Amino acid sequence: MAKDALVNLDFVISQGSYLVMSGWVAHKSLSINQDSLLVTQADNKVETSIFSFQRDDVAQRLGLTNDENCFGFILVIDQFAGSIDSLSFEHSNTVFPLSKLRYRQAGNVAEILSHVPDKNEEARAFVQGHGLKLDKSNAGKAIIRHRDKDVEKIKQLLQSVDIAKTGALESLGIDVLPEIQRIWRAKQSKNTGSELKTYGGLTGITKASVVIPLYGRYDFMQHQLANFSADPFMEQVEVIYVLDDPALQREVLITAYGLFQTFKYPFKLVLSERNRGFAGANNLGVEFATSEHLLLLNSDILPCLNGWLDQYLVQFESLTDVGILGATLIYEDNTIQHAGMEFREDSHYPGIWMNHHPFKGVPVDLVSLDDVIATSNTTGACMLMKTTLYRELEGFDPIYVLGDFEDSDLCLKVINHGLKIYVSGTTRLYHLERLSQDLVDSGDWKFKLTLANGVYQANKWRSLIQEVAV
Amino acid sequence: MKSLEGKRLLIISHGHPDINKGGAEMAAYNMFNELRRYDVDAFFLARTGQPPHGGAAFSQRNSSREILFHTTMDDGFLFSNIKTRHMWQEFRDLILLIKPDIVHLHHYFLLGIEILEEIKRSLPDAKIILTLHEYLAICHNNGLMVKTSGKLCYKATARDCHSCFPDKQPGDFFLREQYIKRMFNNVDHFVSPSQFLQQRYIDWGIGPDRISVIENGQNILEDVPISSVTETESSSVRFAFFGQINPYKGIDVLIGALAGLSKKVKKQVLIEIHGANLEHQTGSYQQKVKTLMTKYGARVHFHGAYEPQEMPGILRSVDWAVVPSVWWENSPMVIQEAFNCGVPLIVSDIGGMAEKVKNNVNGLHFRHGSAFDLADKITLCVTDRNLKNKLVSGIETPLNITQCIESHLPVYLLSDGVVAD
Numbered sequence: 001m002a003k004d005a006l007v008n009l010d011f012v013i014s015q016g017s018y019l020v021m022s023g024w025v026a027h028k029s030l031s032i033n034q035d036s037l038l039v040t041q042a043d044n045k046v047e048t049s050i051f052s053f054q055r056d057d058v059a060q061r062l063g064l065t066n067d068e069n070c071f072g073f074i075l076v077i078d079q080f081a082g083s084i085d086s087l088s089f090e091h092s093n094t095v096f097p098l099s100k101l102r103y104r105q106a107g108n109v110a111e112i113l114s115h116v117p118d119k120n121e122e123a124r125a126f127v128q129g130h131g132l133k134l135d136k137s138n139a140g141k142a143i144i145r146h147r148d149k150d151v152e153k154i155k156q157l158l159q160s161v162d163i164a165k166t167g168a169l170e171s172l173g174i175d176v177l178p179e180i181q182r183i184w185r186a187k188q189s190k191n192t193g194s195e196l197k198t199y200g201g202l203t204g205i206t207k208a209s210v211v212i213p214l215y216g217r218y219d220f221m222q223h224q225l226a227n228f229s230a231d232p233f234m235e236q237v238e239v240i241y242v243l244d245d246p247a248l249q250r251e252v253l254i255t256a257y258g259l260f261q262t263f264k265y266p267f268k269l270v271l272s273e274r275n276r277g278f279a280g281a282n283n284l285g286v287e288f289a290t291s292e293h294l295l296l297l298n299s300d301i302l303p304c305l306n307g308w309l310d311q312y313l314v315q316f317e318s319l320t321d322v323g324i325l326g327a328t329l330i331y332e333d334n335t336i337q338h339a340g341m342e343f344r345e346d347s348h349y350p351g352i353w354m355n356h357h358p359f360k361g362v363p364v365d366l367v368s369l370d371d372v373i374a375t376s377n378t379t380g381a382c383m384l385m386k387t388t389l390y391r392e393l394e395g396f397d398p399i400y401v402l403g404d405f406e407d408s409d410l411c412l413k414v415i416n417h418g419l420k421i422y423v424s425g426t427t428r429l430y431h432l433e434r435l436s437q438d439l440v441d442s443g444d445w446k447f448k449l450t451l452a453n454g455v456y457q458a459n460k461w462r463s464l465i466q467e468v469a470v
Numbered sequence: 471m472k473s474l475e476g477k478r479l480l481i482i483s484h485g486h487p488d489i490n491k492g493g494a495e496m497a498a499y500n501m502f503n504e505l506r507r508y509d510v511d512a513f514f515l516a517r518t519g520q521p522p523h524g525g526a527a528f529s530q531r532n533s534s535r536e537i538l539f540h541t542t543m544d545d546g547f548l549f550s551n552i553k554t555r556h557m558w559q560e561f562r563d564l565i566l567l568i569k570p571d572i573v574h575l576h577h578y579f580l581l582g583i584e585i586l587e588e589i590k591r592s593l594p595d596a597k598i599i600l601t602l603h604e605y606l607a608i609c610h611n612n613g614l615m616v617k618t619s620g621k622l623c624y625k626a627t628a629r630d631c632h633s634c635f636p637d638k639q640p641g642d643f644f645l646r647e648q649y650i651k652r653m654f655n656n657v658d659h660f661v662s663p664s665q666f667l668q669q670r671y672i673d674w675g676i677g678p679d680r681i682s683v684i685e686n687g688q689n690i691l692e693d694v695p696i697s698s699v700t701e702t703e704s705s706s707v708r709f710a711f712f713g714q715i716n717p718y719k720g721i722d723v724l725i726g727a728l729a730g731l732s733k734k735v736k737k738q739v740l741i742e743i744h745g746a747n748l749e750h751q752t753g754s755y756q757q758k759v760k761t762l763m764t765k766y767g768a769r770v771h772f773h774g775a776y777e778p779q780e781m782p783g784i785l786r787s788v789d790w791a792v793v794p795s796v797w798w799e800n801s802p803m804v805i806q807e808a809f810n811c812g813v814p815l816i817v818s819d820i821g822g823m824a825e826k827v828k829n830n831v832n833g834l835h836f837r838h839g840s841a842f843d844l845a846d847k848i849t850l851c852v853t854d855r856n857l858k859n860k861l862v863s864g865i866e867t868p869l870n871i872t873q874c875i876e877s878h879l880p881v882y883l884l885s886d887g888v889v890a891d
Contacts, residue, residue: 014753083754104637105752107546222550223645226652258552261559262584264591300641302648332628332644432641435632 004028005094006062007037010115011106012084015132019080022112023103024055024072027092031068038090039075041082050075051126053119060147063155074112074123076130110134150187154180154401158445158452169349172448173455180452184401193273194284199256200266206238208313209289209387212297213242213281218252220299222259229265231306239267240288241299244281246274278380278403279396286395289387298381301329302430312427315372316384323419324385324411326378328369329431335361337431338382340375340423341408343469352454353465355379355408369425376415376468378423380407381431385414393417402446404453412461415468471508473879479505479512480570482585484577486516486531486538491778492714493803494603497663497686498576501878504687504871506535513568515539517581527560537564543582547610547638548649551582561585562592572882574599579606583653590656599881600654601661602681604800607650608674610635610643614718614797615670622798622820622838625673651675659881663801664822670798682881686801687874688810691782707852709816710742710788712781712804717755720794720818721745723841725762728769730845738852739769744784746775785811789858790851793817793827796839801826806868814861816847832864 009023025037034052038045055072064070085099106112109132116123128134157176162168214221221241228234243252249271256269270285282296293313303309316325329338336359344356355377359367380396393413396406411421458465483498495516505512514536522529522540529538541556543549551557565573565588573589573596589598606613608626611634615623618634628640628647654660660681662668668683715721721743728736748756763770776784785791791808793799798821805826808815817823819835827833834850837843851857869877 016749017753019753080753082757084752085754102636219545219548220645222548222552223649226649230652230655254553258554258558261555262552262557262587302645332641430644432639432644434639434641 003094004030005092007089007091007096007101008058009089009098009101009103011112012103013106013109013112014080014084015109017079018130018132019077019084020074020106020109020112020127020132021077021103022072022074022106022115024058024070025089025091026058026062026064026070028062028064028069030092031066032071032091033068034071034073036091037073037075039077040088040090040095041086046077046087048075048077049126049130051123053116053123055117056147057117060152072116074116074126076127076132078130108134150183151402153183154449155445158448161448163448163451169351169451169455172452173459177452177455180401180449181399181456184399188276188280188398191274195271195273196288197253197256197269197271198266199260199269200264202238202266204236206291207233207236208293208295208309208384209238209240209286209291210295210297210309211240211242211282211285211289212299213244213278213285214248214252214299215245215275215281216248217299218243218245218248218255221252221255223302224299225259225263225265225267227302229263231303231308233307233310234265237309238289238291239265240270240285241267242270242272242281242285244272244276244278244284246272277398279398279400279406282380283395283398286387286390292387294385294387294390296380296383296385298431300432301382302432304330304428304430308427308429312384312424315424315426319372319420319422321420322385322422323389323414323417324378324383324421325372326375326421326423327382327384327427327429328364328423328425329379329381329429330364331361332430332432334364336364336367337433338379338423339367339369339425340373341377341379342375343377343408343465345469346454349451349454352451352458353469354454355405364428371424371426373423373425375421375423377408377411378421380410382429383407383410389414389417389419400453400456401449404450405457409457409461412464412468416464471505471510471875473883474505474508474510477511477571477882478569479510479882480565480568480573481505481512481514482573482575482577482581483514483516484580486514486518486536487778488531489516489518489520493686494576494601496778496803497601497603498574500687500689500871501574501875502536504875508875513537513570515564517541519580527556528564539581541581543580547642548646549578549583549606550649552584557582557584557588562588565589565592569593570596572597572599574601574878574882576601577603578653583650586653586656597659597882597884598657599659599661599878600657601663602667602671602800603663605667605670605798607654608670610638610646612718616718616797620796659884661878661881664825666798666822666825667800684874684877684881685869686803686806687871688806688868690870690872691810704738706738706740707790707848707855708740708742708788709790709792709848709851710744710784711792711794712744712776712784712807713802715743715745715748715759716751718795718797719745720796720839722758722762723794723796723839723844724792725759725766725770726841727844727848728766730842731849735849735852736769739848741766741770742788743770743772744774744776781807782811785813788813791815792844793823794836794844795823797821799823809865809868812862812865814858814865816844816851828864830861832861832866834861 006026011022013020034050039048051074052071059070087098089096109127113123157180331337338357339359341355343353346352346354397409400406481498481502483495485495487495487499502512502514518538531538543551544553604613605615609615617623628643631643632640661684663686665683668681672678711724791813793802795818800822815827815833817827818838820838829835834847836847
């Protein structure tokens with residue numbers, strides 16, 4: 001059984017005789033507050049002052065229902081002597097030696113404050129009240145998101161499903177899917193506003209429009225623009241970023257302006273009033289596309305070579321029956337992330353098809369890829385197609401809750417339309433996906449959601465998938 | 471210096487030695503002063519963290535040729551500075567005003583690495599030279615190429631760097647490398663003070679023809695100091711440490727070496743610590759050093775900070791200089807300074823230290839991080855008093871600041887097809 005009492009230490013910094021620590025404390029069933037947290041050194045209680053605040057992100061991650069199950073803290077110890085590892089935290093009768101906790105050294109006290117979600121002024125006053133110096137810092141404020149009530153509802157609906165039972169898929173499809181799609185649809189219909197910002201002017205006819213959604217990691221924009229600005233071909237390309245993360249608007253506007261001033265590379269930025277998800281963000285971006293050719297690209301993709309898009313477009317033009325041309329995507333260690341996808345019937349849940357990536361993780365040099373590979377399915381991380389086709393097919397279907405299968409769904413629409421899906425073996429791009437966290441356990445609600453979305457795709461396209469699946 | 475006639479130079483440093491006395495800052499400033507001595511049209515721009523006059527990005531220090539740039543990075547991972555207008559407006563205006571023909575940067579750290587892009591875009595014809603002083607572009611761990619576990623690092627890979635910093639993904643390290651290399655593409659030529667550092671950057675991806683080795687130049691001393699220490703078989707032998715006190719400088723290895731000495735030898739050994747900034751270190755490191763000092767108090771003298779001009783005088787009073795760093799170093803200032811004063815060194819057997827000090831020629835090597843091996847070398851120095859004289863005779867006069875500038879001329883004038891005398 002997992003432990004109910006938890007402590008996480010985020011940052012530690014020592015300044016003069018002060019030791020400052022920040023982190024969070026949680027208990028899965030008991031109510032706790034800042035008095036619950038003790039610090040000991042060699043079994044003696046250490047004098048501390050604690051500033052506490054809400055950590056919705058932690059509560060959400062741990063699935064805590066009560067706000068009193070969790071709090072964030074900044075803790076100051078004056079006249080600290082000895083090794084940090086000689087300290088222990090203690091709460092709810094559980095001891096947490098610091099030598100066993102993983103934490104980061106903060107660069108300065110301001111960095112610790114930048115991770116406090118609310119009550120910033122109070123937090124600042126708290127540390128300054130202890131005589132701690134605050135170095136001037138340009139560090140942006142860390143973004144901590146609040147709970148999304150719709151997502152919480154969807155999560156609760158899914159938690160009630162036992163997917164180990166026989167007939168679980170039918171139950172998901174009949175009892176749960178309509179309700180979560182109803183919540184999702186209602187969410188989609190709210191706050192549909194957007195705003196276009198233009199940085200620099202594009203002159204003449206562009207060779208392609210590249211639509212790139214941004215969520216969370218907006219720094220990817222910096223890497224891509226630094227790269228694009230060094231590639232002469234990209235001067236003829238219209239880049240459209242879609243910020244699908246309203247919480248980041250201020251930071252992104254500051255960054256976008258600075259990037260344009262630094263690299264002088266023109267681009268468009270569409271600000272969405274709400275988080276639309278992958279499908280909705282792409283659909284919004286395509287509304288602003290003016291080129292004949294459309295490239296849907298993820299923000300964590302970086303080209304390997306200059307002139308890549310020129311070659312990619314030439315290849316696209318050489319194929320008469322092409323609907324979508326995907327690309328070969330590789331990890332930073334030059335192994336394959338994507339070289340086409342297959343519909344593969346799930347071995348545990350027959351009747352739904354998962355997207356399988358052949359050769360995933362294999363050194364790209366070991367696989368002899370044809371220049372153009374015919375496939376049934378390609379990833380939404382990189383899709384080259386005609387803008388008119390995308391519009392005619394109404395783009396990605398936004399009904400897949402929290403995003404799943406919208407890329408395979410679009411491929412099926414294209415095939416249904418009489419065109420083909422290919423992947424370029426010669427256009428190779430880096431795709432810098434995160435390392436997988438923990439292996440998904442089958443009770444996880446996200447996994448159930450994937451199954452539910454899979455049920456939807458199977459119901460929508462069963463006969464066509466059976467035709468094209470291997 | 472004739473070949474620099476009609477050329478305007480801008481030397482850029484991440485700090486002004488009036489305020490920060492790091493090796494890179496000193497190297498940059500010494501070059502500026504030497505250029506000015508020859509009436510070369512040179513300017514010095516140094517970054518500072520001091521508060522400016524309301525809203526100003528610049529201020530002047532000493533003369534209108536020495537400008538402080540009040541800015542700081544907004545991203546310590548990429549060394550990026552794009553969010554404020556400091557780089558793409560204030561700095562742009564300044565370089566368009568000064569219009570240098572040659573810009574020689576001794577760093578991008580704290581300034582913002584986009585400074586390279588800005589110079590290239592604003593002054594496309596200016597020659598951009600960058601001197602590398604440590605491994606910051608390669609290594610996120612303060613540019614040390616030491617793993618966060620304390621082990622020496624031989625090669626950075628995205629996956630290994632992620633192991634050192636689990637919060638950052640391998641993809642992030644890949645992007646960091648790509649970004650820095652993208653900015654480095656603006657540089658016409660790189661300078662490295664050591665072959666060791668040059669090789670690390672070549673291995674990382676800088677073309678061998680794009681990076682030259684030029685040692686930092688030493689000031690010419692007016693009277694060549696002669697060691698005034700009296701030599702009798704029982705007098706104390708003084709071993710001195712110079713520089714910042716931080717966990718990578720290995721001061722704990724040096725003091726710890728006392729534990730490996732016999733009683734008889736220990737009585738003849740004095741460890742002199744000339745260093746600063748212990749108070750800025752983490753509490754546990756301060757504690758460690760203080761505990762060692764208390765334990766060996768009688769044999770360890772702590773002198774605190776010193777001014778650069780005091781250095782020859784201090785060196786005159788010691789027998790050996792010790793560089794016990796547990797990171798690779800590049801070209802530690804103290805090595806050239808000690809040679810300039812005729813003092814032999816005991817150094818860790820790695821990186822720039824092993825390169826600059828030749829074992830048994832002008833100094834001794836000991837196994838890096840090993841207090842006991844250092845103790846053996848100290849014992850050797852105490853029991854064989856002739857060893858010092860033998861190694862002193864192996865010392866060659868280091869490159870002086872005039873020669874250092876002369877060595878830079880071919881780099882400065884590369885595209886003009888001019889070869890320096």
